[in-house]
Amino acid sequence: MATKKQKEAEAEANLTFVLIPFIVVGIVFALYHYAKLKKQYLTGSHVRRVFDMGSNWTAMMFSSILAFGYFAATFSLYRYAPWSVIFTVPLGLVVLNWVGKLQAYAFLGVVVDYQQGAVFFPPNSENLDIMDTLLVVPGIRQLTTMDSVSLADVQKITRQAGKKLFLHGDFGSRRISFTDKLKRDECIHLITANGNSRVKVMNELE
Secondary structure, rough: OOOOHHHHHHHHHHHHHHHHHHHHHHHHHHHHHHHHHHHHHHOOEEEEEEEOOHEEEEHHHHHHHHHHHHHHHHHHHHHHHHHHHHOOOOOOOOOOOOOOHHHHHHHHEEEEEEEOOEEEEOHHHHOOOOOHHHHHHHHHOOOOEHHHHHEEEEEEEOOOEOOOOEEEEEEEEEEOOOOOOOHHHHHHHHHOOOOOOOOOOOOOOO
């Protein structure tokens, strides 16, 4: 008769085996969504991109943990109610599609398009109002969108904590976060380049 430890080890092995196809599908979704974003944002010599590997890995870890938690719960449910696959598998594909999209947007990074005269960057939660926060869905949807402001509307840039920059103008304020000071300064340079040097870049003790 198998011991309790052997049963747990067998269950973990089964979980790993079951998750492999879902991991592959998740990667396919991520590549698909990134190809679409690349075609939309990264075409032409007038486009510059700031890719921050640290931010990308953070988003990938966050989304992967969420996906793993979902499928671990699904596997546990299946052991007690096999019929549950009727709704957990379709819902799982929705989750994987969302995870793939989230990772694709994180991999895109910050894009400065001189032809459109705009800077595109991941949104931040400060732009959500109280109703969006309470409804949850708008907040989740926001993670897979790009915020943007016109380069001509940027009047001032401030820096904070070595890795954050804030854009100020008639549009209000927007925050762009990096995990590396060099990437932050690269972004500032791209925003203030190409005839947009009138922007005030405020020095800050860091």
